[in-house]
Amino acid sequence: MAVCIAVIAKENYPLYIRSVPVQNELKFHYTVHTSLDVVEEKISAVGKAMADQRELYLGLLYPTEDYKVYPYMIKIMFRKLHNSFTDVMCNPFYNPGDTIQSKAFDSMVSAMMVQAS
Numbered sequence: 001m002a003v004c005i006a007v008i009a010k011e012n013y014p015l016y017i018r019s020v021p022v023q024n025e026l027k028f029h030y031t032v033h034t035s036l037d038v039v040e041e042k043i044s045a046v047g048k049a050m051a052d053q054r055e056l057y058l059g060l061l062y063p064t065e066d067y068k069v070y071p072y073m074i075k076i077m078f079r080k081l082h083n084s085f086t087d088v089m090c091n092p093f094y095n096p097g098d099t100i101q102s103k104a105f106d107s108m109v110s111a112m113m114v115q116a117s
Contacts, residue, residue: 002077003067004028005109007085009097012036016100018109035061035069077112084108 004019006028019028038061061069074082088094088102100106 002113004031005081005112006032007100008032008036011097012040015098016105016109018106018113020113031064031067031069035071038062038069039071080108080112 003024004017006014006018007016009015014029014032017025017029017032019025039058042058042061058071061071063069084105085100088100088105089096091102094100094102
């Protein structure tokens with residue numbers, strides 16, 4: 001079950017964060033930011049070998065008391081996310097680096113969270 005989905009810019013700031021339930025949003029922001037440190041560590045350890053792979057699965061980043069944190073994986077659920085993200089990036093009115101405010105992207109993420117539960 002997905003309880004938080006985040007899209008992160010290459011400069012390591014969030015373009016989009018959605019969490020369910022909303023009351024835990026601050027907790028998930030913290031979890032996303034701490035996850036970025038682990039992702040950077042794993043990518044720098046793997047180096048160029050990781051850049052050449054098409055599968056972007058880094059494995060379990062770390063477990064918390066309530067959740068397990070995984071980075072981007074190319075699987076059915078994440079293909080939908082990737083395709084929707086691509087649609088946002090292809091929008092001529094979207095400025096790369098701005099936060100994602102697309103209603104279509106937001107409703108797709110909401111649907112993913114409902115399906116995963």
